[in-house]
Amino acid sequence: MDFERDDKDLNNPRKVDFDDLQNEVAGRQTGRQARFMPAGEASPEAERKKREAERAFRTQLELLLPDPAYREKYNSVMDALQQAEQAIQAVLDDLTRMIRETEQTIQDMEDNAAKLPDGTLVFRDANGLVRRADGSVVEDHLAETIIWTGNEPGYEDYRSAQDRIDALKASQKETQRYRDNTLGPARDRMSDEDNPPSSDELDGILGTIRQEMPKAVKEHTTENPEPAPAAERTTDISLPSLGG
Known part of the structure; x- marks a missing residue:
């Protein structure tokens, strides 16, 4: 059949049939239901492309885990x-x-x-020495100003x-x-x-x-x-x- 004269006529039924058949043989997707190849039958090229597509969706981790x-x-x-x-x-x-x-x-x-007159916190240690929070010993004349309650x-x-x-x-x-x-x-x-x-x-x-x-x-x-x-x-x- 000579389809050259129908190339410009995209709605020519014979042209559409021919293109669909070639696409199915090659395994190309056209967006239309297969009309010529038996169900489940595809060309080797189509099968190869299908396998590649399936592998593309598997991660490298999925390939290693088996x-x-x-x-x-x-x-x-x-x-x-x-x-x-x-x-x-x-x-x-x-x-x-x-x-x-x-x-x-x-x-x-x-x-x-307890506190010194300037508000500095002081504590009495186990030996009775009065110390600031940093550990320094309070001078005697300042220690004498402290009023102890017994709850310190x-x-x-x-x-x-x-x-x-x-x-x-x-x-x-x-x-x-x-x-x-x-x-x-x-x-x-x-x-x-x-x-x-x-x-x-x-x-x-x-x-x-x-x-x-x-x-x-x-x-x-x-x-x-x-x-x-x-x-x-x-x-x-x-x-x-x-x-x-």
């Missing part, structure tokens, strides 16, 4: 990451509460503390509370730094489905999560990771208890 060894390692890292993230929230909640309580304790102590907090109690608030805030900063500088990047890396971490990289991520984990966070995790070498451990900030 490997049992990779999947086990990937899931182990994700479990450790999730446990650390949950522990972080619990630790920060506890620290926020303890900081608030300790600040109130300090405020109560300062409200009940001792210097050791006040210093213990101050040391405690300093340690709590330091632990809070360390925990937040671990969350932002370690867990955050780890979560971003593990979530990159188009460029997932290699098996070796997974080992590195897991090692970093465990080695840089603060002691307070470790105590909230359900697993018990191996301790990091001494040179790689973060500073262990102990929290002094309030008391005399």
Whole structure:
């Protein structure tokens, strides 16, 4: 058949039929229902394009996960990451509460503390010396001006509370730094489905999560990771208890 003379007539039925047949054979989509090829039958070229399209919708991570060894390692890292993230929230909640309580304790102590004529807070230590909040000893002639009620907090109690608030805030900063500088990047890396971490990289991520984990966070995790070498451990900030 000669269709050249019909090229200008886009509504020519024979021209439309011919084009549709060629498109179906080649596997090209026309937006119209197939009319000539049997249902389910397509050309090799069409099948190839279909397979490529299906692969395009699968991420690189989906292509790696069927490997049992990779999947086990990937899931182990994700479990450790999730446990650390949950522990972080619990630790920060506890620290926020303890900081608030300790600040109130300090405020109560300062409200009940004795004062010099200029308003400087002073405390009597266990040896009977009168000290300012910074630990300096009050001169005798100034100490004689103080009126004691007997309800004043001792210097050791006040210093213990101050040391405690300093340690709590330091632990809070360390925990937040671990969350932002370690867990955050780890979560971003593990979530990159188009460029997932290699098996070796997974080992590195897991090692970093465990080695840089603060002691307070470790105590909230359900697993018990191996301790990091001494040179790689973060500073262990102990929290002094309030008391005399």
